[in-house]
Amino acid sequence: xxxxxxxxxxxxxxxxxxxxxxxxxxxxxxxxxxxxxxxxxxxxxxxxxxxxxxxxxxxxxxxxxxxxxxxxxxxxxxxxxxxxxxxxxxxxxxxxxxxxxxxxxxxxxxxxxxxxxxxxxxxxxxxxxxxxxxxxxxxxxxxxxxxxxxxxxxxxxxxxxxxxxxxxxxxxxxxxxxxxxxxxxxxxxxxxxxxxxxxxxxxxxxxxxxxxxxxxxxxxxxxxxxxxxxxxxxxxxxxxxxxxxxxxxx
Amino acid sequence: xxxxxxxxxxxxxxxxxxxxxxxxxxxxxxxxxxxxxxxxxxxxxxxxxxxxxxxxxxxxxxxxxxxxxxxxxxxxxxxxxxxxxxxxxxxxxxxxxxxxxxxxxxxxxxxxxxxxxxxxxxxxxxxxxxxxxxxxxxxxxxxxxxxxxxxxxxxxxxxxxxxxxxxxxxxxxxxxxxxxxxxxxxxxxxxxxxxxxxxxxxxxxxxxxxxxxxxxxxxxxxxxxxxxxxxxxxxxxxxxxxxxxxxxxxxxxxxxxxxxxxxxxxxxxxxxxxx
Numbered sequence: 001x002x003x004x005x006x007x008x009x010x011x012x013x014x015x016x017x018x019x020x021x022x023x024x025x026x027x028x029x030x031x032x033x034x035x036x037x038x039x040x041x042x043x044x045x046x047x048x049x050x051x052x053x054x055x056x057x058x059x060x061x062x063x064x065x066x067x068x069x070x071x072x073x074x075x076x077x078x079x080x081x082x083x084x085x086x087x088x089x090x091x092x093x094x095x096x097x098x099x100x101x102x103x104x105x106x107x108x109x110x111x112x113x114x115x116x117x118x119x120x121x122x123x124x125x126x127x128x129x130x131x132x133x134x135x136x137x138x139x140x141x142x143x144x145x146x147x148x149x150x151x152x153x154x155x156x157x158x159x160x161x162x163x164x165x166x167x168x169x170x171x172x173x174x175x176x177x178x179x180x181x182x183x184x185x186x187x188x189x190x191x192x193x194x195x196x197x198x199x200x201x202x203x204x205x206x207x208x209x210x211x212x213x214x215x216x217x218x219x220x221x222x223x224x225x226x227x228x229x230x231x232x233x234x235x236x237x238x239x240x241x242x243x244x245x246x247x248x249x250x
Numbered sequence: 251x252x253x254x255x256x257x258x259x260x261x262x263x264x265x266x267x268x269x270x271x272x273x274x275x276x277x278x279x280x281x282x283x284x285x286x287x288x289x290x291x292x293x294x295x296x297x298x299x300x301x302x303x304x305x306x307x308x309x310x311x312x313x314x315x316x317x318x319x320x321x322x323x324x325x326x327x328x329x330x331x332x333x334x335x336x337x338x339x340x341x342x343x344x345x346x347x348x349x350x351x352x353x354x355x356x357x358x359x360x361x362x363x364x365x366x367x368x369x370x371x372x373x374x375x376x377x378x379x380x381x382x383x384x385x386x387x388x389x390x391x392x393x394x395x396x397x398x399x400x401x402x403x404x405x406x407x408x409x410x411x412x413x414x415x416x417x418x419x420x421x422x423x424x425x426x427x428x429x430x431x432x433x434x435x436x437x438x439x440x441x442x443x444x445x446x447x448x449x450x451x452x453x454x455x456x457x458x459x460x461x462x463x464x465x466x467x468x469x470x471x472x473x474x475x476x477x478x479x480x481x482x483x484x485x486x487x488x489x490x491x492x493x494x495x496x497x498x499x500x501x502x503x504x505x506x507x508x509x510x511x512x513x514x515x516x517x518x519x520x521x522x523x524x525x
Contacts, residue, residue, distance in 0.1 A: 069416055070416070071413050071416040073413060078410050079408055079409050079410070081281075081460075082405065083465060085466070093413075093417060095402035096402050096406045096414070096417070101402035143410075
């Protein structure tokens with residue numbers, strides 16, 4: 001299993017302000033990596049580094065030459081003012097490639113297939129802005145899949161979803177990871193997601209990154225160190241739960 | 251008498267249709283990017299440049315001065331940090347006030363101040379010449395090449411700029427191209443038919459389209475049709491009623507938008523998201 005992405009002593013930042021320092025990590029083919037850490041800890045900066053949108057200030061980022069990225073942004077970054085249908089949104093990428101937005105029959109079929117994969121083919125002609133949060137997120141996921149990626153980066157995709165929509169979305173991501181042989185990078189603030197659905201975790205804190213596994217995270221006191229608060233660990237029917245201890249319980 | 255058989259009406263109509271269609275398409279992106287207030291400020295800066303050119307006695311040179319003012323305005327807006335602690339609209343409003351205020355101050359000292367004020371702000375469509383048709387044709391061709399040619403890329407940039415960046419398109423460069431087209435089209439249009447009508451063409455047809463049309467692909471057809479039809483009606487009735495064409499057309503667009511807004515509001519407010 002070769003590394004798709006390898007960070008060697010990488011510093012990342014904007015202009016000359018370093019946000020991340022001395023980052024060492026590796027992401028292998030088929031990994032599902034949870035990216036967690038407090039607000040402002042450099043998660044988005046890391047993603048921009050992986051995507052090649054930020055050049056390292058120091059160190060080297062090695063990317064597999066055959067990798068193809070697709071990015072699922074935070075839903076609030078998207079402009080739902082546009083009256084786009086779900087299918088039109090999925091087809092934006094191939095249409096953007098050519099003058100006058102012409103697409104081939106194959107590209108249209110790919111878009112339909114991607115909508116089927118995310119369970120949205122029935123809503124293909126619905127306006128995206130009139131869809132529920134879960135449907136919008138799946139439509140954006142279909143758009144990302146239409147790029148035929150082997151690495152899928154998701155920036156807080158479950159933010160704002162209700163618990164059932166979140167559960168369904170996570171099941172869909174796991175299904176796609178297996179069926180499409182995807183490598184997943186998943187930014188989230190919900191610790192349960194990487195603990196139960198990912199095989200690797202990158203913990204971001206104050207400009208540094210710790211690479212760990214869900215089991216290691218539960219066994220050690222890393223969360224307590226990073227968030228500087230005691231955590232309640234619990235396991236129920238094989239599911240791991242961690243919660244910062246409520247202040248009244250301390 | 252058929253008003254469209256008169257040569258001065260034909261010239262005015264051709265220039266208005268060409269420049270109006272260009273502005274209406276640019277306006278669609280101004281609206282979806284939610285920078286219509288910036289459009290108003292830029293209009294005033296173009297007007298200020300036109301005023302300076304007019305006072306200096308330049309006819310075509312005023313376009314370049316106006317373009318320089320617009321360029322400076324857009325540059326200033328791009329330099330202002332979004333995290334300055336106050337809403338960014340405050341700076342846009344300041345530019346608008348500065349443009350409008352300075353234009354009136356300069357015109358107040360000009361020998362033909364009042365006439366020039368009317369010309370810059372409200373235009374004089376029926377006094378246009380063939381040169382203005384060429385100016386309008388120039389921006390029309392540019393708009394077709396840049397906006398129509400790569401329509402879906404502009405839509406994708408407006409919808410999800412980060413994914414466009416990930417797809418290795420230079421979003422900053424494309425945005426620069428858009429603002430350059432916007433600045434040039436506004437400057438030339440204000441030279442042709444004044445601030446009021448230029449701003450109306452920029453925002454109102456696209457606004458009516460977004461209010462009335464539910465599917466994006468139909469906006470392709472609706473916006474140019476509406477722009478052309480309203481322009482024809484405006485010219486015809488302003489001639490028949492002996493009213494100034496520019497303000498009449500602008501009022502017609504604004505009234506249509508308000509009527510569409512009233513018609514559409516109750517429907518959209520009860521629309522529930524799909525599960």
